[in-house]
Amino acid sequence: GDGSYTPEIVVDGAASMVGSDRGEVGSAIENAKRQGRNAAAVNVTKNGEQVSIEVGAGSGSGRILLIGFDHEHTTAIGRGENGGRTLTEANVVRSIRSIGQWSGAALRLNEHFPEGQDVAILLEAPDGRIIGAARLGLAGST
Structure with a gap:
């Protein structure tokens, strides 16, 4: 490669998305939610320039990742x-920003709205599996 670093997202230990394929982040979140492997309920709401993140009580531990993304991004070549x-x-x-640790107890965080149009929250277990996910739907929803 050209030496540029490409972060990687692993969802539920199965789907790994690199670089431009991270467009799959939305479907990966949906899949993780559908498979019901959530260790805890994750909720994210917009509150002005802030986002309010709630992680429910559950079993296990993990770090909380705040992801900002665009629905559509056009780049002129x-x-x-x-x-x-x-x-x-x-x-x-x-x-992508790590905003805190979750260790089984319910918690609530307020963060500045990240770069991007939309927000996703991932709860990542120490082994890299995604054990909770939520996304903020801004486009066409209230």
Whole structure:
């Protein structure tokens, strides 16, 4: 590669998304929720410029990741074989930040809204599995 670092997301130890494939973050969250492996209920709501994150009581522990992403991100390609074209990707992750640790007790956090149009919260177990997830639906919903 060109030496740039690409973060990776592993959801439920199964789906691993790298680089531009992180458009799959939305479906990965949905899959993790559907498979019912959540150790705890995770909730995220928008509160002005802040997001309010709630993690319920449960078993296990993990770190809480705040993810900001865009529904659609268009990049103009300036040069190279695709010069002049635009590249459109869906659910592009703009930022990932660890905002705290969860150790089984219910907790509530308030964080500044991250870079991106939409927000997802992932609860990541020490082994990297995602054991809880929620996303804030801004587009077309209240």
